[in-house]
Amino acid sequence: MKNLLLGFHKKLKQFLYSHVNGGKGMISIFLALTVSPLLMCTLIFVEYARIQSAQAIIEELMGSSIFSALAHYDPYLDERFGFMAVRQDQKESLDSRYQSYLEANVQGFGKAISLAGGTAEGKNSLIEPLALRQEVYEYSELSVPINTLVEGLNIEDLLSNFYNLDSLKVCKNVMDGGKNAIDITDSAINMAKSLKEYSDEAKKYGESLTKYKEARTAYDDAYQALEEARSKKDNGEDISLDSYISDVNSKAGAFGTATRDLKEKLSSLKEKERDFVKNQESFRKAADELLSNVQEYDKNKHDVDTLQDPLFVTYHEINNQVQNSLDSYQKELYNDGKEDDGKLEEQAKKLESYSAEKDEKIEGYVVLSEIEDVDQRTAALYGDLQNIIKGSDDSVDIATQLKDLLYEILGVKILYDGSLDSNLDPNELINQSGVLDLGSAEMTDSIVDLLSSITDFITAVSGADFLGILKALGSYLTSMVTFFKGIYDWASSRLQNLGRLLMFKENLGKNYLLYGYGVYNMPNRTNYSDGSTLTGYDYSNIFEMAGGTYNIGFLDGDFWNYPKMDNAGGSDKLYKGAELEYLFTGSNSEKGAQVGTFFNIFLLRLLTNLPAIAESDWLQATSITGPFIALFFVILLIIEAFIDMILLVNKQSVSFIKLKAYMSTAGLPDLLNDLLQCTGISDALQGKIKEKTEGLAKKSKNSSKETQSSSDNAGDSSGTNDSSGTGDSSSTNNSGGDSSGKTGGNDSSGGKDGGGKKEKNKDFKKPTEAMGLKDEQGFLKADYGEHCLYLMLLGTNQDQYLMRLQNLVQLEAKEKYKEKTDYHLSKAYTGITATTEYQLNEFVPITKSTGGFTLDCTKTLGY
16 A cells, blocks of 8 residues: 555656646646635625625615505594504505605615515505504503503502492392292282181171071070960960961071071181181291391391391281281181081071971070181281281382382483484495394393382382282382392303403403593594594594584483384494494494493493492481382482483493492482583472482481480380390280381391391491592592493403494595595505515626526515
């Protein structure tokens, strides 16, 4: 191997010495071979730098050109909605506009680059939910009211406390109490029905008994006359006995007929009594069950009396009264009279075949029960029970006044603004978002049924008997439970949404930005004539563009003739002013949207007012007794919520969570003051509300003093009212009818002191105590629009909300540009994507040719 290498080296050396050594130009060749690769690498790096520079330049030029094209934004969308999108009312296309800007920019930069082609197209139009959502977020971040709600008022704490309010608890207690009351009322109805039949049969028995006594007396007198005639004849007098015998036989026949009739009436009476006793036992068991439920409910309640207590007091008094009455005479009639049937039957048979000539005198059987006047006793019991269920005369008077006031308030025309009457053409909508199933029609029907049952109950108390009153009460309780079930179902799903919202707190601010945009930038029925967006765009422009005719204050549609919310289409191109209501409901009918929104806010007010109404001193201090408490509670609740709605639709604000209800002594001055500031309610109705509520407050104050005086006297006494709630009839009889309406009264307390108030739960903390920024009425004064905001937070689907918002933008912009272009939201681009092909020119332009290959660049920019 070594020899081979040495041989190769020798040959190479000989070659170099023979051919290269000393040759001319050899150094140049050597340098050329050495430097050329270095020069080639240098030129490659220079060209690469030119390409990189060209790419940076073209990107910059494309960006500048895209921004120039985006500068042609839609001024109407910006001014009206705060949205930035490419305008559509220009003849030049987006692509040609971009190309012209790009060409000008390339020419102005130099001759290093030549354009070879390219395109530009819009991206992320407002028809895309994500693009619209982002536009809303970016615009709403500048919204001062939203920031104030989220940060300044600590809305998270507000919603958390609202979530923990007792509204649903009170609502559920009323439902459960109502169901228990319905059960015991059904038992009471059965008992009352059997008592009435028993009393009617006792009356018939009494009449039969009177005839029986008369027939027995006539028979005894005739037989006595016969005996006297026989004695005279035995003493020698010439006297005929035929007429006497005939008279005795005749009287015996009549006596036999009366005996048989009495036997039949007595048998029927006993049957009716057995039914009555059986139903009375069922009623007693129902009363005991209600007592158990009340005691269980008392363990968890926070000094807030609802339905069960006063009803239990009344029904317990009824049970005691019936038991006392039965104890006084029932044994004689039902037990000791067991042999009556047989003896009367035997007597009737003897009298039917009686012959004065052959038979001895029959001594008339004395029925044990006849001396007890059962007909009078049952009638008296029926009347006593009627007085117990009826309560005091003040109960009827106050309930009647309240019912009349409620009917007048419900007759106020406030359901919708008559000037806003568009019916959208469905063909003009780009999205069919569907109409929110608000259940307003069903809920309103349940209120109508409830009001009808209230009237029937008051009418029954005024003129019907015990059974009629109970039937009317049962109907009312059924309607009341249906009504509160509707509220409970409506509220439950929305509070579940609120719970999820509070669980994921990062979404809370975004939800406020999204829904707050609609509240503060879309007109509603209260501000369409004089309101504006946050940027100052007047809502009146929309009304005029829609062809509306101003009739300010033309509120129409009362509760009794409400138009049910529907999705009826029409031929109108725009909503005139109820756009916020459309965002909430999605109804093509502007009136329907207003009505649907009205009833949802009404339900929200019913829910939020429940704790305040339950704590109203008018419930606890008035002379209303027994089942009237339940009726009174419902009437006050509906009046309170409807007055809230009157104020809201007339541009007033109402505390979202109330510390005190208008329907209370403390809240009445606030009500009167707020009504004075409300221009949408007549002076006459204001006067009636003032007169009747002040009268009720006066009665409440007087009754409160009487109750306190009675309580003080009870404290000084030996404590006869401290009953166990299970039986002492004397305590019930001494309590009187009025005590049935006092919360915490005698037997209803289940062992508590009947003279004083229930001890408050010390651990209970009112929901408003932990919140700041409140006034004396409550906190967070909210107007109509802000109530819509809360409703949308509680239950509006975001996708549907955005679809409805797209519809509104489309409708308004299309109407605005109808004479210039066929506007469509799918062309409302919020960004531009451009693709440009280009080539590099020669570094030294000798041949004026390009670099030989094409480069391209794609860039997307938006607002």
